[in-house]
Amino acid sequence: MRQVQVHQFGGPEVLQIKHAEKPAISQWELLVEVHYASANPKDVMLRKGKLKNYLSIAFPLQLGQDFSGVVVKAGSKAGPYKPGDRIYGMVNEHNNGTLAEYLRVAPNEVYFAPENLSLAEAAAIPLTAQTALRAFRNIAKIKPGDSVCINGASGGVGVFAIQVAKILGARVTAISSEKNHALCRELGADVTVDYKKTPPAELKQQFDVFFDVFGNQNWRKARHLLKKTGWYITTVPNYKNIMDSLLSVFKIKNARLVVVESDSEDLRQLKTWIEAGKLRPVIEAEFPMEQIAEVHRRIETKRTVGKIVVRVTG
Numbered sequence: 202m203r204q205v206q207v208h209q210f211g212g213p214e215v216l217q218i219k220h221a222e223k224p225a226i227s228q229w230e231l232l233v234e235v236h237y238a239s240a241n242p243k244d245v246m247l248r249k250g251k252l253k254n255y256l257s258i259a260f261p262l263q264l265g266q267d268f269s270g271v272v273v274k275a276g277s278k279a280g281p282y283k284p285g286d287r288i289y290g291m292v293n294e295h296n297n298g299t300l301a302e303y304l305r306v307a308p309n310e311v312y313f314a315p316e317n318l319s320l321a322e323a324a325a326i327p328l329t330a331q332t333a334l335r336a337f338r339n340i341a342k343i344k345p346g347d348s349v350c351i352n353g354a355s356g357g358v359g360v361f362a363i364q365v366a367k368i369l370g371a372r373v374t375a376i377s378s379e380k381n382h383a384l385c386r387e388l389g390a391d392v393t394v395d396y397k398k399t400p401p402a403e404l405k406q407q408f409d410v411f412f413d414v415f416g417n418q419n420w421r422k423a424r425h426l427l428k429k430t431g432w433y434i435t436t437v438p439n440y441k442n443i444m445d446s447l448l449s450v451f452k453i454k455n456a457r458l459v460v461v462e463s464d465s466e467d468l469r470q471l472k473t474w475i476e477a478g479k480l481r482p483v484i485e486a487e488f489p490m491e492q493i494a495e496v497h498r499r500i501e502t503k504r505t506v507g508k509i510v511v512r513v514t515g
């Protein structure tokens with residue numbers, strides 16, 4: 202099968218398409234023909250070697266976490282799935298790349314794909330929508346009427362953060378560049394702010410939740426924007442954010458790092474909202490797997506609106 206591999210850290214030119222053995226599966230796993238994957242900033246960080254001190258990395262590195270596809274073989278103890286089922290999900294291991302024609306997955310990382318979406322659309326959901334869900338439902342425990350501010354509202358995580366916060370009943374302030382304000386409003390934002398005109402730290406309001414998706418507003422910069430019981434949540438696992446998050450466990454601070462993991466129950470929840478017309482993916486572009494270097498160049502601009510999906514065999 203064909204697979205994207207990285208044999209040394211470096212620029213987009215180190216991304217290569219190579220032939221590899223089809224993965225073997227155990228009785229607890231599924232073999233999937235991957236139709237689409239989608240790109241995330243983490244893929245770029247892995248390719249550059251920025252995560253080498255945090256993760257055990259072996260070459261060749263296989264990239265990609267999100268996928269959608271069709272089950273081709275199901276282990277006898279791998280849940281309700283059978284060959285031919287359309288599924289979507291995210292792999293929790295960082296070296297079981299979804300940019301491959303065939304993929305080995307565990308049933309707790311996947312769910313049946315939403316019936317009203319194409320597989321290209323379904324691949325744009327798992328990692329970033331589950332991040333938003335964990336931040337707002339698990340950490341902040343948003344209640345109807347809460348006020349939520351999202352910094353980086355037009356990117357991969359942000360477009361789902363707006364929609365999930367609205368579904369949970371919050372009033373949403375979305376921070377993005379002005380050109381993306383119409384999209385943020387269409388997705389449900391009540392207020393939009395252009396960070397070039399109003400830096401987040403200069404906002405006059407206090408929020409129940411400040412979600413720093415983009416990652417340039419740490420707890421110190423944002424604490425005055427929080428109500429007394431408000432939560433600062435970040436996506437960026439740097440030393441300061443991890444320490445702040447640890448101190449919050451002892452109630453010294455109110456800051457948390459969200460860490461996404463795939464969970465079939467969360468994917469089932471997202472599918473229900475999508476099929477009810479409450480949640481939708483935003484896709485900036487679709488590329489064939491052969492153009493993976495171009496996909497990485499676009500992600501590195503930090504200007505992606507929603508997600509970029511990658512056609513593997515679809």
Ligand SMILES: NC(=O)c1ccc[n+]([C@@H]2O[C@H](COP(=O)([O-])OP(=O)(O)OC[C@H]3O[C@@H](n4cnc5c(N)ncnc54)[C@H](OP(=O)(O)O)[C@@H]3O)[C@@H](O)[C@H]2O)c1
Binds near residue numbers: 328381396460500
């Ligand atoms: N901890 C976890 O489990 C987890 C999970 C998912 C993602 N992440 C991390 O979260 C971060 C965001 O991920 P993503 O997928 O949303 O990234 P992304 O799609 O690449 O984000 C692109 C967006 O960033 C916005 N942006 C650029 N400059 C900005 C600025 N100065 N202020 C505010 N927004 C700005 C852009 O909006 P405009 O063009 O409108 O300016 C663009 O829409 C990444 O660092 C990623 O690694 C962590």
